[in-house]
Amino acid sequence: MAARRSIGQRVARYREASGLSRAQLAEEVGRNADWLRSVESGRLPLDRYTMVHAIAAALDADPVDLLGRPTPVGDPRTRPAHRTVPALRRALLRAGLPLTVQEEPPPLDVLRRRVDETDRLRRHAHYGELGLLLPQLLDDLRAAADTSAGVDRDIAHHLLTEARHNAAMLTKKLGHPDLATAAAAQARQAAAVPGDPLLATAAQWLQAEVCLTVGATAEAQALIDGGLARLDGLLTDTAPGAWSLWGTLHLVGAVLEAQLGRQAESAGHLTEAATAADRVGEHPGHQTEFSAGELAIHLVHAALELGADPDVLDRITEVDLSRLPRERRARHGIDRARLFARAGDDATAVRELLAADRIAPEAVRAHPLVPELVLTAAHRSRTPGPATDAARRLAIPL
Template sequence: MATEYVTQGQRIARARHRKGWDQATLAEKIGRSVSWLSKVENGRMPLDRMSVVGQLAEALGVEVAELTGQPYRHETTELDSGHAAVPGLRLALQQASLPRGVVLPVSGEPRTLGELEANVRLAEQLRQDAKFTALGEVLPRIITELIAITNDSSADRDRAEALMLRACHMARVSSNLLGHHDLGWTAVQRELVAAQQVGSPELIAAASWDLCGVWLHEAQLDPAKNVALSALDQIEPHVGTDDTVKAMWGALHLRAAVAYSRLWDQREAESHLEEARRVAETLPRDGNVFQTQFNRVNTTIHAVEVSMELGRPRDVITRAEHVEIAEIASSERQAHYWTCTAAGYHMNRKDNEAAEALLRADRIAPQHVRNRPLVRNIVRDLRDSGRLHRQREILNLAKVMRLL
């Protein structure tokens, strides 16, 4: 069977068989019924929460990617979301991780630090627009050219290291989205080096925020939670003096909220969410410090996600209705909102509304949406329902995602 046609349920069953377990054994280990596990493995119960996928991966002793089947490849360059750039990006990040003094030649005329800063800003816009193919075309060279500047003792190293952190953040995001989690680790390790070199609270917070992101993608929830809490302790003395640090303080609380929601700790998740809300009210409505999109609207998007991960479908829909989604300038965040909302509708067995939300997300940011395991599971389930108002469009989406 071709790899892309193996369902997540079949992957779970395969990992279970490899352990020599029957369904009753695995069901007991994760606190579920045999009936529930049978439906998951047979494709009659889609996994619509990363918290559940992570729990299964931990019990089976496998990486999350083995159960999700990432990375996914698509038929066209446009929808392949930057996969073609992965070899070049991997090489650039490997070079960026080498000791100082090891500088490899760069083809073409090297750009100045000012020119690279402008290019980083343009790349960040591509990242927020979820245009990962275009981002992959420019990011490896940005990183490679920054290597030479950060290795030059006569350069403005702090400024260059800050740019390196921002570039590696984009590499981390695209790598995790595509399922190249080892590459995401390489990117965030270079971010941590940059933060250490500069030593400023805002860079330390930004690197820690991304480290949380890597661990959340790998369903390593205790490390994700702990690094968020540690970073909050580290930057707390600086929160009152600088709006950038204050924004990172709020963004780290959102990371903690997501981690706790995936640990099914509602009290802690809601507590961190409330602190993020409080901080967001004191900052600009269009805030986007270090590409975190930390602002008031994004805290409400996170509230939807927290309810989804806690398995509270009614709360997902109630909170989704209060999100002023048009106010946020990030296509990636808008698409994330609509996919979380779709999951909530699907949990509530409102399949037509779920289909409408997914199709809306796909119109906004297809390169983001079509690489998400959660979306693929819901699309596969909706495809088989046969009773949707927009059945043909869901069938077409399933086809381009290679789910037929």
């Protein structure tokens, strides 16, 4: 298997194709030529989405191309998930076509159980199993939504919104932001039918997440602001669902502001989210996973984008993360690895990655920054060691 390119090597390739010198590109993103040389050579990891998006904009490139397109034939742990993408793409394309199946759709209680199962698989990063279930579920839910009436019609559209949410999240994690964009837009269409403002806001939050992934910060900001405005009049002592969405939107806002380098604004969002976490407790709603644990890992994630070092982890030592879904805990482990790699502690960074891999291997191996961390650690190591072993375990060709 050919060695995997680092993000820095891809940057060099795009920079040379665009005719820019290192000094010119570095100036565009507020750095110097020596820094860019270290990134392109693999001595420094390009581990901040803020910088990836800034470089992509300067090069007129898609951020996904710099992060690396999906590799469906590489890792046997993620290969089954990638193989489900064509069927899922076709299911999303069918969403606007007339129904062709004349059979009665499954009962709503059966569909509810099937949606719950996809929720579970998404939360714990069982992407291959999730991808197998979603295409037929999306078809069955669309049939139920189109053929039912009254309360049943609203329930069917609610379930369809949830399933499309899971489709958007899966395709986003697997590196297909265009499919995620389509699924999120379809989720928002379904959410508009029942007239439930919380469901509509949940769909807006989903779209904001997808926008953030591709660096569409203005669009993400508009969605966050619109969602918060809708929720403002719905926040009561007996509305945990509204508070969960309120807190979640503020967490996304905190990350967005961090990516824009606005520390005070990011901190303001985290303060609002902390207020919501006190009200919600351990009972989030609308697929948000919102809790004190979710607040803690977003605090770290936002700090990463602002250039923090590992000391930021001291701020969350008293927070219990054990109740978070496996996918969230694994992604936090990746953030921990990024912090230690930034501090030059590659051995600890590799240990954090391998610990995260034991929690949710599909989440770790689908993450675009994991290869970057391993490749940088291997490049900086003078002899084969932990980084080489990690590359072998995570199926990252050196």
